[in-house]
Amino acid sequence: PDEQARRQAVARHAQLTKPAGSLGRLEELGVWIASCQGACPPRPFTRPRVVVFAGDHGVAAEGVSAYPSEVTGQMVANFLTGGAAVNVAATNAGATVRVVDIAVAGDTPELIATHKIRRGSGAVNREDALTEAETAAAVAAGRAIADEEIDGGADLLIAGDMGIGNTTPASVLIAALTDTEPVAVVGRGTGIDDAGWMRKTVAIRDALRRARPVAGDPLALLRVAGGADLAAISGFLAQAAVRRTPVLLDGLIVGAAALIAEELAPGARRWWVAAHRSAEPAHTLVLDQLDLNPLLDLGMRLGEGSGALAALPLLTLATRVLTEMATFEEAGVTSTEPV
Amino acid sequence: PDEQARRQAVARHAQLTKPAGSLGRLEELGVWIASCQGACPPRPFTRPRVVVFAGDHGVAAEGVSAYPSEVTGQMVANFLTGGAAVNVAATNAGATVRVVDIAVAGDTPELIATHKIRRGSGAVNREDALTEAETAAAVAAGRAIADEEIDGGADLLIAGDMGIGNTTPASVLIAALTDTEPVAVVGRGTGIDDAGWMRKTVAIRDALRRARPVAGDPLALLRVAGGADLAAISGFLAQAAVRRTPVLLDGLIVGAAALIAEELAPGARRWWVAAHRSAEPAHTLVLDQLDLNPLLDLGMRLGEGSGALAALPLLTLATRVLTEMATFEEAGVTSTEPV
Incomplete structure (x- = not known):
């Protein structure tokens, strides 16, 4: 699995409209999928x-x-x-x-x-x-x-x-x-x-x-x-x-x-x-x-x-979270993270 | 929840083409859904x-x-x-x-x-x-x-x-x-x-x-x-x-x-x-x-x-197992259970 995509996925999770880490294992799963695909956000599974x-x-x-x-x-x-x-x-x-x-x-x-x-x-x-x-x-x-x-x-x-x-x-x-x-x-x-x-x-x-x-x-x-x-x-x-x-x-x-x-x-x-x-x-x-x-x-x-x-379905969800959720900036939500 | 539908669901699980109890907690979930609906097999959730x-x-x-x-x-x-x-x-x-x-x-x-x-x-x-x-x-x-x-x-x-x-x-x-x-x-x-x-x-x-x-x-x-x-x-x-x-x-x-x-x-x-x-x-x-x-x-x-x-999705799956799986009799599979 790809280290750069992994780091990008970790960083993206911190920008999405949820407290950092609040999706627990689902966040780790999404990071793993991104690193397997070498792409962040990961692509939803098609097959x-x-x-x-x-x-x-x-x-x-x-x-x-x-x-x-x-x-x-x-x-x-x-x-x-x-x-x-x-x-x-x-x-x-x-x-x-x-x-x-x-x-x-x-x-x-x-x-x-x-x-x-x-x-x-x-x-x-x-x-x-x-x-x-x-x-x-x-x-x-x-x-x-x-x-x-x-x-x-x-x-x-x-x-x-x-x-x-x-x-x-x-x-x-x-x-x-x-x-x-x-x-x-x-x-x-x-x-x-x-x-x-x-x-x-x-x-x-x-x-x-x-x-x-x-x-x-x-x-x-x-x-x-x-x-x-x-x-x-x-x-x-x-x-x-x-x-x-x-x-x-x-x-x-x-x-x-x-x-x-x-x-x-x-x-x-x-x-x-x-x-x-x-x-x-x-x-x-x-x-x-x-x-x-x-x-x-x-x-x-x-x-x-x-x-x-x-x-x-947990893997599908973990992928979609990274792909589909809005960031703090996109949604105009006050963040505790540096944007 | 309805006791008769519960019993019917337990009995149906024993007739489906899988070892009895082999879906573990999913079987219990399906039984619970059937008893909530008062119907066996239960209806897939529509809303x-x-x-x-x-x-x-x-x-x-x-x-x-x-x-x-x-x-x-x-x-x-x-x-x-x-x-x-x-x-x-x-x-x-x-x-x-x-x-x-x-x-x-x-x-x-x-x-x-x-x-x-x-x-x-x-x-x-x-x-x-x-x-x-x-x-x-x-x-x-x-x-x-x-x-x-x-x-x-x-x-x-x-x-x-x-x-x-x-x-x-x-x-x-x-x-x-x-x-x-x-x-x-x-x-x-x-x-x-x-x-x-x-x-x-x-x-x-x-x-x-x-x-x-x-x-x-x-x-x-x-x-x-x-x-x-x-x-x-x-x-x-x-x-x-x-x-x-x-x-x-x-x-x-x-x-x-x-x-x-x-x-x-x-x-x-x-x-x-x-x-x-x-x-x-x-x-x-x-x-x-x-x-x-x-x-x-x-x-x-x-x-x-x-x-x-x-x-x-686990509830959806538990429901569909009872609704969509074939029985031993339907599939022509040798059963260890009395048919």
């Missing part, structure tokens, strides 16, 4: 864009989710017909949605399967999620998708996720990268019962035993204990930073990929804002590790990008 | 409406604000020409703004002065803010404004405030109603320096000495230590509840009036949601007293209704 990365996980067969894997493909269809939470939240926030099949177990329409890596990732509690070639291809797919969107005019990116069982590998990645014990990262996911929680804890423990030796190598970690969707989101987030495009981060799954992306492209996190704090316990580890302060804390745990979309 | 209550305060002459009283009238003009934060935030959230002059010290356009009670309220550190007749008239004005708006189609109400010095009487009301020591309610308001903070603390201490004896009588409290704008907002909030219309509460000033309104119309708080936690310390006392859990905590302290408008 905020959500990409939902769908993929299945072999570990779902261990009974770590409240839902069967077939739901992943069913939900992809629901995204395409506009009935899911991500669709409603995107419409509400003025964003549009793209769904990509990275590793759904079944078939999906050809239109969304052009970046498909494989049918489901491996069961990370007992086998590698991906081959080395698949890992590289999945990260490259995420990068390519970011390029496609940015070349298509997207000026704010959101990654979303869909995949039964995906909180298990995501929690493993987070535990490995933050050196955390298994039991501290296990959440209820889609809403598992106590027996499911115990199965999930065992699966995470076993996967983490496989993951720890490669925790220092982000690509190896994705291969051993991640998945194609997580790899693609990592590439997407890293490339967005390379392309100097701001990203609003969603919850647990995107957070796990963000930890990887920060390894792939150090400093990428300066292009990100955390939209919310998920109810999943491991997500707080991500926020702490990346030193990100979330905008919302509403106990959400859906994924799909829904948490990011709930917060998007 | 969310902000009313900004403007009024001056004699105590401003004591040097308790970073700005002179003339700014109140200047900001009213800024509201009317659309350059203030409330205008930008309303546009961003799909709401419209009305400004009413309740007690501005100077003249304002006739169009907005039809409910004007007097020119500035008394300096509460040494005299009553209002006469008994003025207090009654101000509360009645707030009730009449709520009626006008609801009769005009408003289906969600927001009260905002504008008035140099208004955090002083508001903090006094809150201290009196929550039995709190002066120093614990003193905030920086528009951004006073340390000398101003000391003057404000003395003014609040003196006003509180006058207020405590009448703390059990809400109308007497408004008369002795409140102000016409605070009285009008109290009447507005009480009448909204009488008219079964949901309200999104802003920060400190509206919070002080909300404490009074809950006295005037016990149970009114069930028609309110707290939009945010203000940076003003006394606002947390309000939230605790009314047992309201704010949606946002962004360090905002501007007033005008800006905090409520920052949160409004």
